[in-house]
Amino acid sequence: MALETSTYIDGLVATNPVATDGLAQADDHMRLIKATIKATFPNITGAVTVTHTDLNTVTTPAFPSGTRMLFQQTAAPTGWTKDTANDDKVLRVVSGTAGTGGTNALSSLDATAVGTVSSSISGATSLHYLSLAQIPSHTHTGSVNLRTNWEAGYSGLSPIGTGAARADGSGSSPSFTTNAAGGGGGHNHGVGSLAVSSAFTGTPNQLDIAYVDVIVAQKD
Secondary structure, three states, X not given: OOOOOOOOHHHXXXXXXXXXXXXXXXXXXXXXXXXXXXXXXXOOOOOOOOOHHHHHHOOOOOOOOOOOOOOOOOOOOOOOOOOOOOOOOEEEEOOOOOXXXXXXXXXXOOOOOOEEEEEEEEOOOOOOOOOOOOOOOEOOEEEOOEEOOEEEEEEOOOOOOOEEEEEEOOEEOOEEEXXXXXXXXXXXXXXXXXXXXXXXXXXXXXXXXXXXXXXXXXXX
């Protein structure tokens, strides 16, 4: 009888078995068909629900050979090879030509300050004269010399010439306190000639981080 040999379904001969083959050879043909189907679709473990239209539209692999993608896992998926050319770098999205750059590894970036910053202030604020409303409330005290009695006498220094005049007698000096004044209000000073200067002493962080350029693309 005519019984071909084949590993995949493309090797099956459509005209076999011929009409003259004996019925006893039918099992050989059945086993060959099943073997080639299983070899051709080794990963099919469930129902295939795509239609013939879906299959006919697949003209190229989903990801052509050489396609690069990012994966959040240690090992590359099956069918992919891990590219270790770049390590310990950041990703930079660009709209132009993709490349690489930078010097320092990402892990070398230390956010802790390595040094000190010294600052100084010089100059003076603007001059400001306080108004009565701005000074604190306050009073003033003092005393006044008063003559409380007069005695008759004689003086050659009378305001109207020589003759009778009065000479002062005993006196007193009572104290006094003025009324309170001042509002205790606030006030501002202009910046004037104030200036601030700062200087860093130490080793600055190296921010020239190594990077790899990537682009953003959308499937057509």
